[in-house]
Amino acid sequence: MTGTVEHGGALARAIAEYGGEPGDWIDLSTGINPNPVPLPDLPVQFWSRLPDEDLFEQASRAAAIGYGSAENIRPLPVAGTQSVIQLLPQLFDGDIAIFGPTYEEYRSRFQRAGRAVDLVARVEDINDSHRLVILVNPNNPDGRIVPRDEVLRLADRLAEQGGFLVVDEAFADLCPECSVAGDAGRQSNLIVFRSFGKFFGLAGLRLGFVLAAPSICGAIRDGQGPWAVSGPALGIAGSVLPDRQLRNRIEDRIRRRHAALHGVLEEADLTIAGGTPLFMLVDDDRATALHSHLCRYRILTRKFHYEPHWLRIGLCRDRDEEARLREALAAFNGPGGE
Amino acid sequence: MTGTVEHGGALARAIAEYGGEPGDWIDLSTGINPNPVPLPDLPVQFWSRLPDEDLFEQASRAAAIGYGSAENIRPLPVAGTQSVIQLLPQLFDGDIAIFGPTYEEYRSRFQRAGRAVDLVARVEDINDSHRLVILVNPNNPDGRIVPRDEVLRLADRLAEQGGFLVVDEAFADLCPECSVAGDAGRQSNLIVFRSFGKFFGLAGLRLGFVLAAPSICGAIRDGQGPWAVSGPALGIAGSVLPDRQLRNRIEDRIRRRHAALHGVLEEADLTIAGGTPLFMLVDDDRATALHSHLCRYRILTRKFHYEPHWLRIGLCRDRDEEARLREALAAFNGPGGE
Numbered sequence: 001m002t003g004t005v006e007h008g009g010a011l012a013r014a015i016a017e018y019g020g021e022p023g024d025w026i027d028l029s030t031g032i033n034p035n036p037v038p039l040p041d042l043p044v045q046f047w048s049r050l051p052d053e054d055l056f057e058q059a060s061r062a063a064a065i066g067y068g069s070a071e072n073i074r075p076l077p078v079a080g081t082q083s084v085i086q087l088l089p090q091l092f093d094g095d096i097a098i099f100g101p102t103y104e105e106y107r108s109r110f111q112r113a114g115r116a117v118d119l120v121a122r123v124e125d126i127n128d129s130h131r132l133v134i135l136v137n138p139n140n141p142d143g144r145i146v147p148r149d150e151v152l153r154l155a156d157r158l159a160e161q162g163g164f165l166v167v168d169e170a171f172a173d174l175c176p177e178c179s180v181a182g183d184a185g186r187q188s189n190l191i192v193f194r195s196f197g198k199f200f201g202l203a204g205l206r207l208g209f210v211l212a213a214p215s216i217c218g219a220i221r222d223g224q225g226p227w228a229v230s231g232p233a234l235g236i237a238g239s240v241l242p243d244r245q246l247r248n249r250i251e252d253r254i255r256r257r258h259a260a261l262h263g264v265l266e267e268a269d270l271t272i273a274g275g276t277p278l279f280m281l282v283d284d285d286r287a288t289a290l291h292s293h294l295c296r297y298r299i300l301t302r303k304f305h306y307e308p309h310w311l312r313i314g315l316c317r318d319r320d321e322e323a324r325l326r327e328a329l330a331a332f333n334g335p336g337g338e
Numbered sequence: 339m340t341g342t343v344e345h346g347g348a349l350a351r352a353i354a355e356y357g358g359e360p361g362d363w364i365d366l367s368t369g370i371n372p373n374p375v376p377l378p379d380l381p382v383q384f385w386s387r388l389p390d391e392d393l394f395e396q397a398s399r400a401a402a403i404g405y406g407s408a409e410n411i412r413p414l415p416v417a418g419t420q421s422v423i424q425l426l427p428q429l430f431d432g433d434i435a436i437f438g439p440t441y442e443e444y445r446s447r448f449q450r451a452g453r454a455v456d457l458v459a460r461v462e463d464i465n466d467s468h469r470l471v472i473l474v475n476p477n478n479p480d481g482r483i484v485p486r487d488e489v490l491r492l493a494d495r496l497a498e499q500g501g502f503l504v505v506d507e508a509f510a511d512l513c514p515e516c517s518v519a520g521d522a523g524r525q526s527n528l529i530v531f532r533s534f535g536k537f538f539g540l541a542g543l544r545l546g547f548v549l550a551a552p553s554i555c556g557a558i559r560d561g562q563g564p565w566a567v568s569g570p571a572l573g574i575a576g577s578v579l580p581d582r583q584l585r586n587r588i589e590d591r592i593r594r595r596h597a598a599l600h601g602v603l604e605e606a607d608l609t610i611a612g613g614t615p616l617f618m619l620v621d622d623d624r625a626t627a628l629h630s631h632l633c634r635y636r637i638l639t640r641k642f643h644y645e646p647h648w649l650r651i652g653l654c655r656d657r658d659e660e661a662r663l664r665e666a667l668a669a670f671n672g673p674g675g676e
Contacts (some may be wrong), residue, residue, distance in 0.1 A: 012392040027387070036386040048374040049365070050541045054350040079417060079544075079566070086563045105563070197388075204385045204569025206417075225424045225443070228417070230568050231542025 011300055018295045026321050027314075029302040031140060031171060031279040034317040035253055036201030037246065040239040046231035059234040059241075063209045066241030067194050068176075073185035076217040077229045077237065081170060081193045081208040087223040089113035091216075092164060094131025099146075101306055102136045103168070123154055128161050136168040138175055141281050141304065141312045143274035145178050152183060155190040163189065164216075170195035170208075174251055174277040184211035191216055196237055198278060199250065207233040254278065257315040260322050265313070268329035273310070282311040290332055297328035349638055356633045364659050365652075367640040369478060369509060369617040371592055372655040374539030375584065378577040384569035397572040397579075401547045404579030405532050406514075411523035414555040415567045415575065419508060419531045419546040425561040427451035429554075430502060432469025437484075439644055440474045441506070461492055466499050474506040476513055479619050479642065479650045481612035483516050490521060493528040501527065502554075508533035508546075512589055512615040522549035529554055534575055536616060537588065545571040592616065595653040598660050603651070606667035611648070620649040628670055635666035 011027050046055070056077060063075035078084050085105050090113075098106050100119040110117045120126060123146070126133055133154065138145045146154075155165045169192055172179045184192040191212040197203035207229060210220055221228075240246055258277045265272055265280060273283035284290060291303045291311055302312040316322045349365050384393070394415060401413035416422050423443050428451075436444050438457040448455045458464060461484070464471055471492065476483045484492075493503045507530055510517045522530040529550040535541035545567060548558055559566075578584055596615045603610055603618060611621035622628060629641045629649055640650040654660045 010390065012390055022392070030388065032386070032388070034386075036382060039385065044374060045542070047377065047540050047542045048370070048372075050368065050370070050535075051544075052348065052350050054360075079568075082563050082565060086561075109563075202385050203388045203565075204383070206389075206565060206568045223424075225420050225447075227420060227541075227544060230417075230544045230571065232570060233568065 014295055014300045018298070020298050025298045025300060026316065026324060027300045028316065028325070029300045029312070030203070030314050031276065031312070032198050032203045032314065033201035033250065033254055033278060034257070034315050034321075035250075037240055037250060040236060042232055042235050046235040049231065050227050051229060051231040051234050055231060055234045055238070056229070058238040059229075060209075062238045062241035063194070063211075066247070067181045067192075067209065067211060068179075069184065069211050070182055070186040073211055074214070074217070075194075075209040075211050076221055077234060078208050078210055078220065078224060079228050079230070079233075080197070080206040081168065081195050083206075083224060083228070084193060084208070084210060084220055085109055087220060088132070088134075088166070089115055091219055091223065092132040094163075095129045096132050096134070097126055097130045098134045099136065099139065101142075101304075102134075103140050103170075106134050106136075106168075123150060126154065126157070130158070130161075131163045132166065133158060133163065134166045134168065136170065137178060138171045138276045140171060140276075141274070141279065141302070141310065143171075143276045143281065145175065148178050148180055151178075151180050152187065152190075155180075155183075155187045159187065159189045164191060165189060166191045166193065168193045170198055171276040171278055173199035173247075174254060181211055185213040185216075188213045196233075196241075199254075200240060201250075202236065205233040205236065206230070207237055254315065257317075260319070261313065261315055261325075264316075264322050264326045264329065267326065268333060270329070275312075279312050279314045282313060283309055284311065285309055287311040293332045294325075294328055297324070297331070299325060299328055352633055352638045356636070358636050363636045363638060364654065364662060365638045366654065366663070367638045367650075368541070368652050369614065369650070370536050370541045370652065371539035371588065371616060372595070372653050372659075373588075373591055375578055375588060378574060380570055380573050384573040387569065388565050389567060389569040389572050393569060393572045393576070394567070396576040397567075398547075400576045400579035401532070401549075404585070405519045405530075405547065405549060406517075407522065407549050408520055408524040411549055412552070412555070413532075413547040413549050414559055415572060416546050416548055416558065416562060417566050417568070417571075418535070418544040419506065419533050421544075421562060421566070422531065422546070422548060422558055423447055425558060426470070426472075426504070427453055429557055429561065430470040432501075433467045434470050434472070435464055435468045436472045437474065437477065439480075439642075440472075441478050441508075444472050444474075444506075461488060464492065464495070468496070468499075469501045470504065471496060471501065472504045472506065474508065475516060476509045476614045478509060478614075479612070479617065479640070479648065481509075481614045481619065483513065486516050486518055489516075489518050490525065490528075493518075493521075493525045497525065497527045502529060503527060504529045504531065506531045508536055509614040509616055511537035511585075512592060519549055523551040523554075526551045534571075534579075537592075538578060539588075540574065543571040543574065544568070545575060592653065595655075598657070599651065599653055599663075602654075602660050602664045602667065605664065606671060608667070613650075617650050617652045620651060621647055622649065623647055625649040631670045632663075632666055635662070635669070637663060637666055 196207040
């Protein structure tokens with residue numbers, strides 16, 4: 001598998017196959033909060049001027065508060081975690097291990113660069129030759145969590161062998177107890193990626209942060225070049241990230257929608273194999289048929305070529321969407337459904 | 339010169355040295371239209387959803403109309419031309435020639451990648467070994483224009499020797515007669531970069547376009563990875579780029595401000611060495627002193643370490659700003675000024 005990765009969010013492709021207009025569809029194919037944070041007022045300069053150092057620093061300080069970075073660690077704004085994943089092959093030499101299956105762009109980018117990758121399932125599979133280990137925690141799509149203590153022990157062990165640990169915490173906003181964001185950089189070989197768009201429901205912004213030692217952030221910033229992150233993205237981050245009350249309200253709303261989705265899937269007798277508060281993973285032999293069935297009801301979910309019995313289902317926006325999903329699932333289970 | 343390039347737009351650094359608040363300053367250090375196009379209404383999905391293929395295609399079609407690309411050539415949206423400049427060393431092998439002096443990031447990125455670069459002044463300086471030639475046309479900062487016929491002849495010649503020509507038309511919006519945007523891709527070794535933010539006054543968006551053969555656009559898109567351009571940027575491009583009347587109004591306004599700036603500089607007896615409708619280049623032995631003098635008047639211009647007698651001055655937003663510039667220049671020329 002060295003070609004292009006098939007990503008979620010491809011509503012256009014589903015429409016081409018199953019018909020309808022974008023407004024007819026419920027897109028549950030991503031792990032993005034479907035209720036975006038209200039946009040703050042943005043001064044026109046955020047749009048008109050090149051995003052300068054002040055705006056960049058302001059977003060960095062906001063992220064330090066929001067993600068609880070260690071003292072003296074300045075989170076680096078990036079144009080989405082994806083943009084850093086692409087730089088990894090040129091930033092790190094040596095053998096690579098990726099905890100998998102996981103977000104496929106990691107393996108894909110190293111393989112395109114002609115680099116060998118070991119997919120590992122457990123910490124015990126890491127060996128002395130690994131110079132870079134990648135852990136998505138909580139994992140996408142199965143939600144597997146490696147406890148914080150274990151992550152820190154792995155970072156220590158890798159430090160002894162001159163290796164680095166990247167922890168992608170794209171889905172850790174609602175799992176602070178498993179996050180090592182506050183340890184990044186203090187343990188100098190520990191690098192943490194945070195995603196802004198998933199929790200805040202603003203994936204169109206293209207914004208993420210790297211928490212790491214200054215030398216690593218410097219190399220990534222150099223690789224990204226000047227003005228890599230848009231002014232509106234930096235401005236919005238500066239405004240909403242430090243707002244604890246706002247974050248609490250977003251978290252409450254995500255948890256309500258997650259509980260509701262859980263109820264809908266249980267009602268339909270689906271086996272829930274894992275997930276995070278932003279999505280659930282269904283394990284079912286009929287997953288492929290279920291995906292097609294839901295598409296006929298204009299509901300898009302995410303299937304996985306490497307685990308055809310899996311289906312990832314993101315949060316509904318509200319009760320109306322949950323009712324539509326419930327109805328579609330009932331029709332799948334009912335007589336003549338499948 | 340292999341280190342970091344010093345860029346315009348660094349108002350924060352000037353404030354640190356000369357004081358004042360951002361609102362006190364007039365920033366004439368860039369070549370960006372100081373009167374941004376009014377932002378169109380953006381549906382919340384542009385912010386909330388991952389920018390999908392539909393939105394991407396819509397921006398591409400808008401750019402095809404706006405920039406007049408050849409039939410069957412689909413302009414590639416990128417997160418600012420800068421993001422493509424950084425990919426060039428990995429996309430092109432062989433000897434490099436850059437028409438210079440010009441925007442410094444070109445040379446800098448190749449040099450950081452350990453690649454030799456020939457800076458050339460004339461078409462005759464291109465030799466048979468060059469596999470990639472870079473021409474900023476009109477040039478930044480001196481405004482030098484290579485006529486369209488000559489650009490096309492150069493592309494032909496490079497094609498014969500298996501070479502490619504990149505023409506950076508960041509400042510060509512007001513010079514359609516020199517643009518080869520309509521020839522890009524049709525001549526398969528001809529690659530054109532267009533900047534969205536400079537003409538429309540929205541540099542914070544981070545948006546540009548590559549016009550080239552599908553194989554080249556594909557390689558750049560692959561290098562950029564999925565979702566490289568933000569949803570708001572794609573949405574705004576889709577809305578404003580095809581609007582000929584809007585573009586005409588923007589052009590008229592730029593030409594008025596350019597004429598006014600020209601008048602102010604002539605009144606101050608400054609030698610104008612070149613420029614484009616979006617900036618003027620002053621050639622003066624006192625350029626360094628003039629830069630500092632203007633900073634004391636809270637007016638930021640752009641100096642060049644490689645040509646210390648040059649000063650680039652961008653457009654004022656309105657007559658009030660022009661009056662402040664006129665006054666500051668009069669004080670420089672007046673008794674006890676310098």
